[in-house]
Amino acid sequence: MKVAPGALDIAARERDELWRLSVARDQQRKRQELNALRLSYHRGQAKRLRLTMTDLITHHERAAEKLLEGEA
DSSP: OOOOHHHHHHHHHHHHHHHHHHHHHHHHHHHHHHHHHHHHHHHHHHHHHHHHHHHHHHHHHHHHHHHHHHOO
16 A cells, blocks of 8 residues: 655644644643642632631620720
C-alpha cells in the first residue's frame, strides 16, 4: 500500500490539532472546577465570618451595657 506524499504530514498535523483541542478542553474544565471550589470557599468563609462577627458584636454590646448599668 502506497501513501501519497504529504499524507502523513496532514495526519500528524490533524492529530496534533486534536491533541491541542483536547488539552484546551481539559484545562478549561479544570479551571471551571477550581473556580467552583474557590466560589464555595469564599461563600463559606463569608458565612463563617458573618456568624463570628455577629457573635463578637453581640458580646461587646452586652459588655458595654453591663458597664453602663454598673455606672448608673
